[in-house]
Amino acid sequence: MEYISSDIEKKWQEYWKENESFEPSEDFTLDKKYILSMFPFPSGRLHMGHVRNYSISDALARYHRQQGKNVLHPIGFDSFGMPAENAAIKNGSHPKGWTYDNIDYMKNEFYSLGFSFSRKREMATSDELYTKFEQAFMIDMYNKGLLYREKGMLNWCPHDQTVLANEQVVDGCCWRCDTPIVKKDMNQYYFKITDYSDELLADLSKIEDGWPKQVLTMQENWIGKSNGLAFDLLFDDDSKSKLNAEFESFDVFTTRPDTIYGVSYTALAPEHAIVTYMIDNKLLDEDTIAKITKMKNTSSIDRQKVKEGLALGLNVIHPLTGKTVPVWIANFVLMDYGSGAVMAVPAHDDRDYDFAKKYDLPINAVIKPKDTDVDVSEKAFTDAGVLFNSGEFDGLNSKKSQYNIIKMFEEKKIGAKTTNYKLKDWGVSRQRYWGAPIPFIHCKDCGLVMEKKENLPIALPDDVEINGEGSPLENHPTWKNCKCPECGKDAVRETDTMDTFVQSSWYFLRFCASPETLEKAAFTPEEIKYWMGVDHYVGGIEHAILHLLYARFFTKVFRDLGYLDFDEPFDKLLTQGMVLKDGAKMSKSKGNTVDPDAIIAKYGADTARLFILFAAPPTQELEWNDSAVEGAYKFIKRFFDRSSNVVATESKPVIEHSTLSKEEKLARKKVYEALERANDVFAERYTFNTMIAGVMEAMNALNSQSNTDVWSEGYWILASIMEPVIPHTAWEISDKYFNLKNLSPQTTVSEVFVEDSITLGVSVNGKRRGEVEVDANASKDEILVAAKAEVAKWLEGKELVKEIVVPKKLVNLVIKG
RNA sequence: GCGCAGGUGGUGGAACGGUAGACACGCAACGUUGAGGUCGUUGUGCCUUCGGGUGUGGGGGUUCAAAUCCCCCUCUGCGCACCA
Structure with missing residues (x-):
């Protein structure tokens, strides 16, 4: 019988649809798995990145379904957004029509790939019902x-x-x-969202076992917590009167209070309220105002290129030394971080240093390395060190003095320990x-x-x-x-x-709503309690900050509104790598895309899925390779053709292992090794490529023998392992020979791993020099005798100083001379 | 600049301190074929005087044993970036 992918795939897709094979049960006493992949924007057609994303989540969903879990694997569309409007402007289409046409098309693509989504929970975020609850x-x-x-x-x-x-x-x-x-x-x-800065940061520790470190770090950096000292700088009397007594002082923040004796000027953001007041009240000349206005209107990128500033003709009093310090405007001071004003210590900060050099401001060093003198003639010394020229704090190290200086400010009530975040309200x-x-x-x-x-x-x-x-x-x-x-x-x-991003911040909660709930409520507390958190969330790394941070925020807000009672939505996050062709990300503009529909038409969905899961581990970039796709197709064909060696059975054949030939034993061992690898892969590693390699090895071993029972047992297990990857082919084979009974939890058989003899590598001084085959029960001494005989020529005339036998692996002999 | 990830054959990748290169692609030879493809078998890290030598970005270290652990350097990718 020939493998015709289109016939088999169509047959099973219809079967799954008619039998509602992938609808989760409403029985909340069952063990559940919530497998979610990031839902797509309905751009029009699926691309290979989508195929990869859903092939991964579908493999997880199908595996857990086989294991008897109640699996929720939903799909929806993130369907609001500008491309719909842009298409409307370009083609005269209506955003709604454009969007829902695309959704219909993409849904067909999804089901032609055999993804096991719950059809009853399909939704789009532009649905009025979704908008209603939002x-x-x-x-x-x-x-x-x-x-x-x-x-x-x-x-x-x-x-x-x-x-x-x-x-x-x-x-x-x-x-x-x-x-x-x-x-x-x-x-x-x-x-x-800033109300939750601290919690969003602290709770990263609750998910650190299940999330990629890279994503955790990116979120941490984005939230950008820093501790330091905030204090007021008081204007001198002259400056106060210049400002018509409207301002007494301004607030600054520093993470380096240890450098405070090195302050030689202060700087305000061009947008600072004091600057605005001075402009509004004509306290600055026309030329200066024009310069400030230009500074404010410069884009943030250009503003970063070169440091610009102006003296305001104002002075503040240094809180510790009592000396006057000039007030400048500086374009590198950001209005939306801290208070929009800084104390400047050019000797110990790179930015302050550049600025001081440009405008010829004093550079006063107050921190030096532990053992040497400090030299700030060429650049700032920004490391921690030991204080000098710092009054009573001389001789203390940076850390200790920071603590002491903050304490002193707090005691005198002229400043306070303060925490700042880069995170802004959304x-x-x-x-x-x-x-x-x-x-x-x-x-x-x-x-x-x-x-x-x-x-x-x-x-x-x-x-x-x-x-x-x-x-x-x-x-x-x-x-x-x-x-x-x-x-x-x-x-x-x-x-x-x-x-x-508001819609995508809670869609995973909406998926918990059963068809009965859909109209009545966004979700019910019971449903949320049962299905959440998401056991596996699969998606692109590009959402590391935006979507994932917002979704975490919404979860905490919903908790505080009383809708749910947990802190984090996604237990495990799997970030898939990009799909590349010719070394670059597939994109229309580069013209290096591969159309999933074309691959399905030529080879079938199973081939596309097998290639994608086999070519690289899911977290790595995946390089498209036409001949490797061909290879995946050939494997499926072989897998299908060789199933003719199987004899139909409704239970796994029982085999008397000891009566088998060497080849038959090896075939069984490879089959069960593949099973153990599969279980390991789904439990924690997700390296589907190694799982598939294991199945290929088993296939090769099966093909080297002709025992019908071994073939049947092998296919019983291999079809089950491969079902999450090539579901159509696996169901076809499983149906034909096993009445689908093999798509169930598989038990291993320990006897296949018991060997009569084992082969050990023999190395001398760590270099491999040969191998010996010994009886499985051979004693250490027997092994050593055999090993020494094997490598006798290397031992000749040398002194044997150490003998190491690693059970079932190797022998290492250490010689001298 | 800071942070994170990574560097293994011609290629994608295996190897969770224990025989480096599993599995596959590619390539080569042979068989099948009128030819090509399919299919099957075999070979394939590099060098070699066929004894062996050498080999996981480079250098050092720990260990009986290192792709794997530690230190330094280097390159690549990604993220953040005048955040005081």
Whole structure:
């Protein structure tokens, strides 16, 4: 019988659909596994990265299903977002039609790959039902103070005409279209993620066993916690009067209080309130104001290129020495970190050093290495060391003095130990159409008012014109008009929509909702309790910060809102590597893509899945290789063809091992080795490539013998091992010969590992010189006699100083002379 | 600059201190074939005077034994980056 992939795959895909083979049970007493892969954006067609992502999660899902677990393996679409609008502008399509057409197409692709998703839980985040529950959460979060509206300087992408979160600005440019970001002053909604900075950082320890270290580190760096001293710098009298007594002081933060005696100037961000006051009140000359304005309008990338500054003509008093210190503006001081002002110690900070050199400011060294003198004539000395020229702290090391200096500031009540974070609140409003509307209303009398929950969802209007200019909701003639839920007077809806990362921050909770729950609630507490946390989360490393941080944040918020009672959503995270071709990431612009549909048409889904899981371990990059794909196809064909050696049976054949020939014994051993490797791979290593290699070895060994029972037993087990990888072929074989009974937990047989004789490597001084075959029960002395005979020529005339026998592995003889 | 990951045949990759290169791709030879492909068998790290030598980015160390552990260097990829 010939292997015709299309016939077999179609047959089983229909069978799985008709039999609802992959729907999870609602029996919450069963052992569960929640296997989740990051859901896709409905871009139109699957790419190889998708195939890899879902091949990995599907293998996990199918394995655990075979093991008798109640498996939830859902799929959905992250379907709001700008590409739908961009397509609308380009082709005149409607974002909704475009999106749902793409979803239909991609769903077919998924099922043609044989992925074992729960069909009943399919959803898209642009579904009105999804929006309904999400809007209710927004209202809850607002009421809890976790969502707020504020005017501020925002990241604005001039190309996409929308605001971006800090996380979405990459190297000063838009993460989507690479356009340089400009700052724009406007109203924006924020999630108060900074309330959770400490917990998001601390709880990384709760998931460190299940997450890649790289991701943990990236999140840690992103949150960016640093401890230090915050204190006020008081203006001298002259400066106070210059400022019309409006300002007494300003606040600075330092992580190096040990260098405080080295302060030779201070610097404000160009956006600092004192600078703004001086500009507004004409306390600076025209030329200076023009320079500051230019500084403020320079993009963040350009601002990093060269240090610029200006003296303000103000002085503050050093809190410890009492000396006056000049106040400057410096472009490297960031308004949104700390207080937007710094104390500058050029002798011990690289940035301060460059700036001092440029503007000829004093460089006063106060820290030196333990054993030598310090030299700051060429560059700053930024290491920790020993203090000098530091009054009562002379002679202390950096660490000790930091503690003492902070303590002294606290005792004198002129400063305090302070923690700063790089993490900022998450700006979530977008001035776009294709997103979830923010369910808030602006009333002239009542101000910002929440929509009533019974009126949700606030759905998008379909009749919009999308031309890329301004917000279609803002320009819609009627949609935004409404009545105030509080006073009933005319009011207008918020026309901003939510960042699409909001939808992906809780979709994994929505998947827990059973078909019965779907309409009634986002999910029930029982469902969440049973299915969460996600046992295996599979996705790309590119989400290491954005999505994974936001999802962790939402989980903690939902916990505090009382919807659930755990801290972290994803127990284990598997970040798959990229799919490359010719050494570069597959992309349309590079023209090096391989279309999954074409591979399925030519070789079948099983071949695509086998190649992808065999070519590299899942966490590594995967280089596409056409002839290796061909190789995967040939293996499946061989696997299928040789199944003709099997005799149909409904239970695994019982074999009397001792009566078998050497080849037959070896075949059984290889089969059971493959089984043990498979169990190990699924338990912790996920190196499917080695599991498949084990099956190939077993196949090679089976082919070297002709015992029908050994063939049947071998296929009983190998088809079970391979089912998560090549499900169609495995079900076809298992159905034909085993009535599918072998797709179940497999037990090992210890007798196959018992050997009559074993081969040991023999090395002399660690170098391999030969091998000996000895009886399995041979004593150490017997082994040594044989080993010495084997390598006699190497031992001749030498003194044997040590003999090491590693059981079942090797013998090492150490000689001298 | 800081952090993380990594460097093994012609290629993808095995080897969780114990016979380096499993398994596969590629290549070569032979068989099958009118030819090509498929399929099957065999070989394949490098050098070699066929004794052997050498070999996991480079150098050192620990060990009876190191791709694996430790130190230094180097290169590559990824992330963060004027964060005070």
